[in-house]
Amino acid sequence: MADTARTIIDKIWDAHAITTREDGQSLLWVDRHLLHEGSFLAFDQLAAREARVARPDLTFGVADHYVPTRNRDAIVPEIRGMVEQLVGNCAEHGITLFGLDDRRQGIVHVTMPAQGLTLPGLIVVCGDSHTSTHGALGAYAFGIGASEVAHVMMTQTIWQKRPRRMRISVDGRLPPGSTAKDIALTVIARIGTDGAQGHAIEFAGSAIRGLSMEGRLTLCNLSIEAGGRLGLVAPDETTFAYLRGRPFAPRGDAFERAVEDWRALASDRDAPFDREVVLDAASIAPTVTWGTSPEQALPIAATVPDPDRVADHGSAQAVRDALAYMGLTPGMALGDIRIDRVFIGSCTNSRIEDLRAAAAVLAGRRAAVPGLVSPGSSQVKRQAEEEGLDRIFRDAGLEWVESGCSMCVGMNGDIVPPGERCASTTNRNFKGRQGPGARTHLMSPAMVAAAAIAGRLTDMRPLLAGRTP
Amino acid sequence: MKPFVTLSTRACPLPVANVDTDQLIPARFMKQPRSAGYGAFLLHDLRREPGNAAAVLDDPRHAGAQVLVARRNFGCGSSREAAVYALADHGIRCVIAPSFGDIFASNAVKNGLLPARLPEEQVDELLQDALVLGGGPIEVDLPSQTIRVGNKVFAFEIEPVWKTQLVNGWDDIDMTRSYAAEIERFAAQDAAARPWAAPAG
Known part of the structure; x- marks a missing residue:
């Protein structure tokens, strides 16, 4: 029956295809x-057509990109306007909004899964490339542009071409100190930021199965940094246990019925993939980026590459350009790179387990540089405070602030000053991403915590000796 | 949407790979409505970086260029359609590169901007071509999928669906509305088949 064996990607696709045209596009x-x-740009398109949101009951809004993380009582008018625009648009169209004062406010890719709004087998879209995050629950989730957002608003549908399928298998046991972030950075360094272009990724293998739901959210979040349309993990007991009892998840018999359907989503044994990538979990070390693209990542014990030793002219030029921007010399040890500040937050690494991992390193220690800790949602913030994690961050000298996209993208004014270097738990080390002239090094929360203490990039494993992460 | 058939213009060579959408338009410029125009923000920070190749945008030899030639993975990164607005409002109607970020390419087509794919070697050839470098004429013909520079002709690739859409200037929403009955039927059947898919609460 090899002909009819299907991947989870195809099963979800087939269950959502309303029609398929001769040219291969499916609605x-x-x-x-x-x-x-x-989303205001899409609402503007709707207004221009005098159209309505077709299914407000399936549409959910949250304030995250521009929200201030400090002094929410004294918001600058320009930023206030961005949030008020969302409030007005959602109210006009009858859309549930988790606004600034809502207990559920948070980064869209943190708070929506936590609310049980993301479920296995669903198609989830959002005008944000990190929508791939939701694939952790076995959802088919991808980012779209403003015109597509407007299309979904008006029709609750989207035209797509069936993606090629890629399976990334990670088998074996992750060494202590290596996390989902390190798996992701290792994969991206291996296949490149366009390695999964045109593909939907299924993450599989024992090391992936062994990840917590929060680890899977981090991993799938970074699928887009490998160029993937989306990344997902087939739902399993970890998924079901995570979802049970979440506010918007099905309840009682409906939940049990759903679990039956969800179990059937897993890729069939002989399902064909267009590309397979296999990694040995044991070989994955704590990893940091040194350049201006997420593919420019290396294990912490490595040295900065030398462009003169890169054979391909174009690649050598890219390395040279990245080193110039980052202010680094070829051949220097990654562990010798001094930093000016740290940031712990973003849709990639701001959940409770991330904060616990960073706090385990920081407890009883002082940061040598200033830094910001922004929990992924107001709910995560409350939980962290109940656990006393906020005290650990504060006692270490870091700022404990409200939830939002914050210093990952700098839209709310939380930026890294020009020329400064930041160890960051975020997803993009692009030039200027954290502010004009800012230099970003991506790594896991525990690695950022270690960098904060050392004042330079460093291996966090010695700092964890004798501690429970 | 304005149809894209042929283009007779000059090109801007940008010999850079992985030009991400944060470079195309830094996040701080995305607060304004589309009607205010995004052209001034195109590659805002990169073209001001000393010695950066993006300074070509301000080179008088390439003034008014409607074609941009770049290396692989152009438009990777975020889903911000403002990256396309910045290009389009600056006057760029076609980007030639070996590959594009998926979301960027889709956004481009929705705004009448042609993402034309050429093999890496041919992009290199274009980037070193004296006519391209000197701001000489370049022609893009979408129906025949060709790019002409001097006596050289390059055949580019584009998704057939996108080609049809660009050539006709079609709008997705009007097309989708013609499927209203199918959508309604699907929604009803689906609600019965997957009762758990509706948000509880």
Whole structure:
């Protein structure tokens, strides 16, 4: 029956295809549409057509991209306007909004899964490339542009071409200190930021199965940095246990019925993939980026590359350009790179387990540089405070602030000053990403915590000796 | 949407790979409505960086260029359609590169901007071509999928669906509305088949 064996990617696709045209484009049903302040461009398109949101009951908004993380009582008018625009648009169209004062406010890719709005087998879209995050729950989730957001608003559907399928298998046991972030950076360094272009990724293998739901969210979040349309993990007991009892997840018999359907989503044994990538978990070390693209990542014990030793002219030029921007010399040890500040937050690494991992390193220690800790949601913030994690961060000298996209993208004014270097738990080390002239090094929360203490990039494993991470 | 058939213009060579959408338009410029125009923000920080190749945008030899030639993975990164607005409002109607970020390419087509794919070696050839470097004429013909520079002709690739859409200036939403009955039927059947898919609460 090899001919009919299907991947989870195809099973979800087939269940959502309303029609398929001769040119191969399918019109897909959308189960959840998530909005944020940036969605104003799409609302403007709707207004220009005098159109309405077709299914406000399947549309959810949250304020995250522009929200201030400090002094929410004294917001500058320009930023206030961005949030008020979202409030007004959601109210006009009858869309549920987790606004600034809502207990559920947070980064869209942190708070929506935590609310049980993301479920296995759903198609989830949002005008944000990190929508791939939701694939952790076995959802088919991808980022779209403003015109597509407007299309989904008006029709609850989207035109897509069936993606090629890629399976990334990670087998074996991750060494202590290596995390989902390190798996992701290792994969991206291996296949490149366009390695998964045109593909939907299924993450599989024992090391992936062994990840917690929060680890899977981090991993799938970074699928887009490998160029993937989306990345997902087939739902399993970890998924079901995570979802049970979440506010918007099905309840009682409906939940049990759903679990039956969800179990059937896993890729069939002989399902064909267009590309396979296999990694040995044991070989994955704590990893940091040194350049201006997420593919420019290396294990912490490595040295900065020398462009003169790069054979390909174009690549050598890219290395030279990245080193010039980052202010680094070829051949220097990554562990010798001094930093000016740290940031712990973003849709990649701001959940409770991330904060616990950073706090385990920081407890009883002082940071040598200033830094910001922004929990992924107001809910995560409350939980961290109940656990006393906020005290650990504060006692270490870091700022404990409200939830939002914050210093990952700098839209709310939380930026890294020009020329400064930041160890960051975020997803993009692009030039200027954290502010004009800012230099970003991506790594896991525990690695950022270690960098904060050392004042330079460093291996966090010695700092964890004798501690429970 | 304005149809894209042929283009007779000059090109801007940008010999850089992985030009991400944060470079195309830094996040701080995305607060304004589209009607205010995004052209001034195109590659805002990169073209001001000393010695950066993006300074070509301000080179008088390439003034008014409607074609941009770049290396692989152009438009990777975020889903911000403002990256396309910045290009389009600056006057760029076609980007030639070996590959594009998926979301960027889709956004481009929705705004009448042609993402034309050429093999890496041919992009290199274009980037070193004296006519391209000197701001000489370049022609893009979408129906025949060709790019002409002097006596050289390059055949580019584009998704057939996108080609049809660009050539006709079609709008997705009007097309989708013609499927209203199918959508309604699907939604009803689906609600019965997957009762758990509706948000509880």
